[in-house]
Amino acid sequence: MLIVENVTMRFGGLVALNKISLQIKEKEIVGIIGPNGSGKTTLFNCVSGVYSPGSGRIIYRDHDITRLGPEKIFRLGIGRTFQNIRIFQDMTVLENVMVGALFGRNRNITMNEAREKALYWLEFVGLKNKKDMLAKDLPLAQKKLIEIARVLAANPELVLFDEPLAGLNPEELSFAVKTIKRVRDELGITVVWVEHILRALMKAVDRVIVLHHGEKIAEGSPQEIVNSPRVIEVYLGKKRA
Amino acid sequence: MPGWRRLSSFFSLNFIIILAFLIITALLPLIWSSHGVLHILSIIYMYATMTLGWSTLAGFVGEVSFGHHVFFGLGAYTTALLWLNFRLGIPALPISGVVSLAFAVVVGLLFKRISGVVFTIATLCISEVIKSLFLNWEAVGAGIGLQLNPLPRIPMITYYYTILAAMVIEAFLAYLIRKSRYGLALFAIKNDPTAAQCLGIRVIKYKILFLLFGAFFEGVAGGFYALLVCHIEPLTAFDVMLMLNMQLIGLLGGIATIWGPIVASFLFLLAAQYVIIQFKEIQIIIWGVIMISLIKFMPNGLAGVLRRRI
Amino acid sequence: MGGIYSLFAMGLSLIFGVIRVVNFAHGSFAILAAYIARELAIAYNVDPFISLAIVFPLFFLLGLIIYPTLVRDVALRGGRASLFLTFGLAQLIDGLCLYFWRGDPRTIPASYAIYIIELGPLMLPVVRFVSLIVAIAVTFLVYFFISKTFFGKAIRATILDREAAQLMGININYTVTMGFGIGIALASLAGVLSGIIYGFNPGSAGIFVFRSLVCVVMGGLGDPFGTTIAAFILGYSEAIFMSIAPAALTPILAFLLLLIVLIIRPRGIRGAGLA
Numbered sequence: 001m002l003i004v005e006n007v008t009m010r011f012g013g014l015v016a017l018n019k020i021s022l023q024i025k026e027k028e029i030v031g032i033i034g035p036n037g038s039g040k041t042t043l044f045n046c047v048s049g050v051y052s053p054g055s056g057r058i059i060y061r062d063h064d065i066t067r068l069g070p071e072k073i074f075r076l077g078i079g080r081t082f083q084n085i086r087i088f089q090d091m092t093v094l095e096n097v098m099v100g101a102l103f104g105r106n107r108n109i110t111m112n113e114a115r116e117k118a119l120y121w122l123e124f125v126g127l128k129n130k131k132d133m134l135a136k137d138l139p140l141a142q143k144k145l146i147e148i149a150r151v152l153a154a155n156p157e158l159v160l161f162d163e164p165l166a167g168l169n170p171e172e173l174s175f176a177v178k179t180i181k182r183v184r185d186e187l188g189i190t191v192v193w194v195e196h197i198l199r200a201l202m203k204a205v206d207r208v209i210v211l212h213h214g215e216k217i218a219e220g221s222p223q224e225i226v227n228s229p230r231v232i233e234v235y236l237g238k239k240r241a
Numbered sequence: 242m243p244g245w246r247r248l249s250s251f252f253s254l255n256f257i258i259i260l261a262f263l264i265i266t267a268l269l270p271l272i273w274s275s276h277g278v279l280h281i282l283s284i285i286y287m288y289a290t291m292t293l294g295w296s297t298l299a300g301f302v303g304e305v306s307f308g309h310h311v312f313f314g315l316g317a318y319t320t321a322l323l324w325l326n327f328r329l330g331i332p333a334l335p336i337s338g339v340v341s342l343a344f345a346v347v348v349g350l351l352f353k354r355i356s357g358v359v360f361t362i363a364t365l366c367i368s369e370v371i372k373s374l375f376l377n378w379e380a381v382g383a384g385i386g387l388q389l390n391p392l393p394r395i396p397m398i399t400y401y402y403t404i405l406a407a408m409v410i411e412a413f414l415a416y417l418i419r420k421s422r423y424g425l426a427l428f429a430i431k432n433d434p435t436a437a438q439c440l441g442i443r444v445i446k447y448k449i450l451f452l453l454f455g456a457f458f459e460g461v462a463g464g465f466y467a468l469l470v471c472h473i474e475p476l477t478a479f480d481v482m483l484m485l486n487m488q489l490i491g492l493l494g495g496i497a498t499i500w501g502p503i504v505a506s507f508l509f510l511l512a513a514q515y516v517i518i519q520f521k522e523i524q525i526i527i528w529g530v531i532m533i534s535l536i537k538f539m540p541n542g543l544a545g546v547l548r549r550r551i
Numbered sequence: 552m553g554g555i556y557s558l559f560a561m562g563l564s565l566i567f568g569v570i571r572v573v574n575f576a577h578g579s580f581a582i583l584a585a586y587i588a589r590e591l592a593i594a595y596n597v598d599p600f601i602s603l604a605i606v607f608p609l610f611f612l613l614g615l616i617i618y619p620t621l622v623r624d625v626a627l628r629g630g631r632a633s634l635f636l637t638f639g640l641a642q643l644i645d646g647l648c649l650y651f652w653r654g655d656p657r658t659i660p661a662s663y664a665i666y667i668i669e670l671g672p673l674m675l676p677v678v679r680f681v682s683l684i685v686a687i688a689v690t691f692l693v694y695f696f697i698s699k700t701f702f703g704k705a706i707r708a709t710i711l712d713r714e715a716a717q718l719m720g721i722n723i724n725y726t727v728t729m730g731f732g733i734g735i736a737l738a739s740l741a742g743v744l745s746g747i748i749y750g751f752n753p754g755s756a757g758i759f760v761f762r763s764l765v766c767v768v769m770g771g772l773g774d775p776f777g778t779t780i781a782a783f784i785l786g787y788s789e790a791i792f793m794s795i796a797p798a799a800l801t802p803i804l805a806f807l808l809l810l811i812v813l814i815i816r817p818r819g820i821r822g823a824g825l826a
Contacts, residue, residue, distance in 0.1 A: 049438075069438070070435070071438050071439075071441050071443045074438075079439070082436065086435060086436035087433075088429050088432035088433060088436070089432055090428070090432055091425075091428060091429070091432065095425065095428075099426065099437070099440060100440055102422045103426060103437075103442045104440065104441055114422075151440070154441060299631065305634055355813060358634065359768055361573075361634055362764045362768055363768075363813065365761070365764070366761070366764075366765065367806065369761060370803045374803070485642065488638075524646070525643075526642075526643055527646075528639070528643075529639045529640065529642035529644070529646055530639075530643055531639075532638065532642065532643075533636060533640060533643065535635075536632050536639065537621070
């Protein structure tokens with residue numbers, strides 16, 4: 001479904017992604033892990049169109065999306081959440097999700113229909129009772145849920161979750177993981193998930209890809225990755241350095 | 242958007258105020274038909290119309306244009322030419338609006354990918370360029386400009402109602418847009434443009450939309466000006482002071498609101514009447530001081546001040 | 552002429568680099584400097600080039616004062632507000648100049664303005680020659696300062712990545728204020744030099760700003776070197792243009808150049824700008 005082919009991304013002298021290649025199949029849950037600075041968010045930014053890679057190609061369902069802008073890429077079906085949560089702070093929870101519904105991939109709906117959809121998705125993530133609160137007034141965990149509801153309301157086919165579990169307590173964490181799994185299991189949406197909190201991720205994904213210094217250094221099932229000496233070295237080795 | 246939601250909960254109050262305003266302004270000439278008063282009010286409405294166009298682009302979309310007066314000037318010239326060649330009076334106004342709109346389309350396409358400071362600079366550039374063009378264009382009078390001969394015999398009352406109508410229509414349209422889904426999108430863009438883009442909102446579309454919207458009404462205002470003063474030249478029609486005043490009024494009123502520029506127009510022009518400044522230099526100085534103070538102390542204009550109280 | 556533009560544009564770029572604000576008042580400062588230099592020349596018979604040594608530190612200090620009082624809060628707030636602030640500042644200064652000195656064109660007289668030197672095939676008036684030397688010298692000095700001295704590097708670091716610079720222990724406030732001061736001082740230099748050669752009036756501020764804004768954007772926002780290149784390109788194209796077309800149309804040239812650059816390379820000539 002999504003093919004990243006030899007993508008390189010530079011910032012000045014810094015090479016964030018170095019000829020990276022990977023593939024995502026439909027309806028998978030794929031986890032992407034790696035130490036800080038390995039290029040995970042940059043990868044997401046390239047795929048979602050926020051950055052334009054220096055070289056290489058990104059292909060989504062036979063469309064070459066390498067140089068497309070974020071709006072067009074979204075219209076094709078790729079949605080995302082953000083590492084440092086980008087909800088619309090000064091709008092209510094309901095309005096946030098309504099934006100997703102109104103401008104997502106089903107745009108021919110009335111305001112009232114959008115409201116209904118938004119309510120539905122708020123229910124899905126469990127925030128229905130907070131719908132009229134200002135987004136900025138909610139605690140972190142719920143802000144993340146707003147983002148999820150919003151992107152789901154926009155009807156994507158593939159969602160990139162960027163470190164959705166950061167900063168959550170154990171209870172919130174397991175709820176978030178459950179919700180993400182539901183996204184694939186109940187909705188059939190392909191999930192690509194960048195994460196630092198390895199234990200939670202490993203239990204939920206089908207497959208893991210490991211990045212380091214902008215390159216893919218390992219790929220496989222969670223079992224394989226956890227036991228891979230190279231991966232262990234990369235994580236522990238980093239600590240020593 | 243706090244203002245938006247409060248609007249719905251205070252629905253009756255705002256509605257009454259607006260209705261009152263409309264009734265008063267509509268009936269005013271019947272009570273008080275002094276030429277001078279109507280003249281001043283017309284100028285106020287003209288400025289309000291101009292400023293609203295500019296401030297919607299700045300306040301709703303977040304793009305500051307330093308060149309909006311170019312649309313005004315184009316409208317003025319169009320109307321002048323239409324009068325001189327076809328004796329078109331008031332009907333020339335919408336046509337001028339369309340001409341400005343057409344130019345705005347060109348500008349919008351050219352500046353599609355430009356935003357932020359660069360956009361501001363580019364709009365400034367284009368207005369300077371157009372001004373130079375007109376200064377040297379013999380066919381439209383070059384430096385001397387155009388004189389509307391014979392003078393249009395339009396009663397003050399007609400002027401008054403025309404520009405009032407323009408202002409009201411513009412405000413109403415802006416309101417409709419804001420309440421619609423586009424309003425929501427705009428607010429999203431204002432909150433976080435990247436997130437909005439990743440949800441499929443085409444920021445460029447909105448930018449162009451408001452550019453066109455403002456340009457049309459700017460053109461109408463320019464045409465109105467031409468009919469009113471009957472003489473236009475590049476230095477006045479494309480006068481930087483116009484833009485400066487527009488910005489001041491916009492900032493004073495609060496650029497993200499609709500009523501802000503309108504109220505500020507009143508305040509500003511009424512104040513200007515009482516403080517008749519003799520020398521242009523002092524005018525500029527005062528303008529500068531006001532601008533700086535506004536930014537430092539009242540960045541959201543009156544709207545900001547009031548919001549803090551509520 | 553390119554030399555003068557580049558001084559001016561460097562200052563503008565510098566200020567933009569450190570506080571991410573385009574200083575619309577840059578031109579006004581330059582003109583103010585020209586007026587002051589003129590006063591010095593007329594009232595106290597100070598040679599214009601000597602007055603540079605007075606004007607430069609004066610405006611540096613002026614910048615140091617203006618930044619914390621007027622500019623800092625707004626600049627830190629981000630957003631479009633700072634545009635209006637500097638714009639307002641520009642009007643304020645322009646207005647003051649207009650008020651004190653009226654609007655007629657002036658020049659800064661130098662006693663040896665009429666002499667010409669011969670440089671091979673070229674016949675240059677002395678003033679132009681000296682100005683060019685001053686411009687080049689200052690440019691080199693600035694580059695030297697920025698690349699070699701510690702402080703210069705601090706400024707560069709702040710331009711590139713403010714937070715990182717802060718984390719490294721650089722006192723941002725101090726650095727930025729200094730940067731602002733230097734920027735203004737550079738503007739004042741450009742103003743005086745231009746005043747010597749070309750004469751000026753309060754309207755010149757607008758022209759200066761207009762042209763240099765074009766240069767800054769053409770060269771790439773935040774890229775002083777690109778701006779310098781753009782300045783030279785603009786200066787020389789204008790000279791050529793003016794000999795074949797009516798002078799009043801020159802803004803169009805600037806604008807066209809800008810447009811072309813913006814469409815082809817939105818990040819500036821060297822491609823290193825912020826766009």
